Amino acid sequence: MDLLLRDTLSGRARPVRHRRGRPVGIYVCGPTVYDGAHVGHARTYLFFDLVRRHLEAERIPVHHVMNVTNFEDKIDTRAAELGVTWRTLALREEAGFLRDLHALRILSPHVRPRASAFVPQMTEVVRRLARTGRVHRQGDEWMYTPPARPREVNFATASELASHAVHEPGHPFPLGEGAAGEFMVWKRQDPPRPSWPGPWGRGTPGWHLECYAMANQLLGLPVDVHGGGTDLIFPHHFAENEVALALRHRPFARIFVHPGLVLWEGSKMSKSKGNLVRLRAALQEAGPDALRWYLLGRPLIDRFHWTSEGAHRSASEWRRIQRTLQHWLRAGEGGRVGAVRAREVAEEVRRDLAADLATDRVFDHLRAWVTAIEGDPSGHVPFGERGRAAAALRDVEWRTGLRILT
RNA sequence: GCCAAGGUGGCAGAAUGGUUAAUGCGGCGGCCUGCAGAGCCGCUUCCUGGGGGUUCGAUUCCCUCCCUUGGCUCCA
Incomplete structure (x- = not known):
């Protein structure tokens, strides 16, 4: 794909x-x-x-x-x-x-x-x-x-240049000598x-x-x-x-x-401004999986507003997801949610990642899956399906970098 | 100023030219509860920045205004 x-x-x-x-x-x-x-x-x-x-x-x-x-x-x-x-x-x-x-x-x-x-x-x-x-x-x-170049060949430079640009198809983007370029x-x-x-x-x-x-x-x-x-x-x-x-x-x-x-806190995190959350501190607090769950929870192309409250919420949501899936994987009797569903989820995850890394949608699929398991009285994968279910989960783990099984 | 991305319920955040606009979080109420986890159910009824326009009908398309955020030679 x-x-x-x-x-x-x-x-x-x-x-x-x-x-x-x-x-x-x-x-x-x-x-x-x-x-x-x-x-x-x-x-x-x-x-x-x-x-x-x-x-x-x-x-x-x-x-x-x-x-x-x-x-x-x-x-x-x-x-x-x-x-x-x-x-x-x-x-x-x-x-x-x-x-x-x-x-x-x-x-x-x-x-x-x-x-x-x-x-x-x-x-x-x-x-x-x-x-x-x-x-x-x-x-x-x-x-x-x-030199001056057609506009579509490179990124626009600073504002002044862009503001004076005459956007005529096929005409060079005017990049002045000695200017901001x-x-x-x-x-x-x-x-x-x-x-x-x-x-x-x-x-x-x-x-x-x-x-x-x-x-x-x-x-x-x-x-x-x-x-x-x-x-x-x-x-x-x-x-x-x-x-x-x-x-x-x-x-x-x-x-x-x-x-x-x-x-x-309203502005870009940067070393020079000193308003930053250090990765090491965040890892110590939340661990790699909860931190991934938080940082990938919104489209990666969009700006991301870090809040400590958001980080905490994500961490508790992640705990729930991991707990439920780990428990589910212990085979039991009468489970309604089985390996077929796991495979479907893995395929949805694959498809959404292929579409511009839509991790937000990926997580929606995982949430829906977990909710379905939690609504199942058994809460276990049916006997005989554990191997296939685990394989599907491992695929999700590899693609997302989240560690669910252990 | 210019360039760019956005403005959807308490918060986060989907979706769609047309019945009661998804989901998650939070809140409220109730139920269940002791060898995974507290979970489950219900409620949270008139949310799509303002104004125009196109249309039988717009949150969705067009114009405009307002606002937010980022960039404009330190930057992941």
Whole structure:
């Protein structure tokens, strides 16, 4: 069954397909490691976790890459505060971040390249961009200014540009020279800050080049599925896509996906604002399954308003679902709800996940199933059906990442 | 300001050009209860942001206004 995902760039639902002879290439923008993960990160990576689970359940090979940005200004700042090197801090935070994602049972990407290992490739990208004649110096920074492009080729940049745009079919989207579409490709910088030799002396390559260099080398462009939180659309995914268009004359990705951000107390959770719920704390309080049940309970594309009350409710609902299903699986006499129903539910789950990962509907099916079991005086799967029922449940478990049986 | 997504019962959140607008949570009332779990039943009767328009008929389509939230080079 094809997995349909809504592509953010075109706004259309598109089937995830792999190129001939290759696995599906998924490239996910990973974290900048200077602090722990919060539940917003968790929800974003849950999205890609479900993409992968679905494809693998359908026996479609997947190659899943998530980068780790391990050099960046904020890491330097934090490292200086702590009196350690940026490499030390980044290694430590990366380990903690990945441990938390793992605790949520998010499948580990097949490859987790660190940005610092791709500096030569990034520097080569800088050189090739410079050859286009579109790079200009601005103090200690070198900026790349993208050319005008038809509107449907890349994400809209900032407001001013969009507001002046004349949306005539087939006409280029006016992207002014030196305007908001430009982005930094190289910055002069010296130790102890991260720095390497480059086209204009020692310095550090721009962040946006990182994902291009890695995706190009590890997966080949365009990658089949690419994304991250909606806050990355501009400038990050815009810039990556510009690089791909400039150097390879093809888009960065065939499908861009952007799960909705998690908000808390009315605004976006972010490290810089400090208004966040840490993943580790949430895991300790609720456990991985209840947390999944909460975070996946609404369409992943929509914004998610985190409340502690909502988290508690979800946790108690999850307990009920798990308890009832575990009890049901102990075979008994006269059970009305049997393996056939389990198989139906598993098939509904499969179908709803294939339709743009409609986890909210998936959960509705599970709730209805549990309610049916609870309304059954026996409350057990009939004798002789346990094996088939358990198999159906295991399929649901695999696809959703929820652990029901144990 | 511009771009985008939304505004449905106490809350969350579906659905549909047409009988009493799903479901879950919560609340209220009642029943049952002791080798899974407290569960089960009933009630919560006039909820679709405002205003226009299209239509025999709109929550559903169109226009407009209002409001909320996010983005607009730190961001998952």
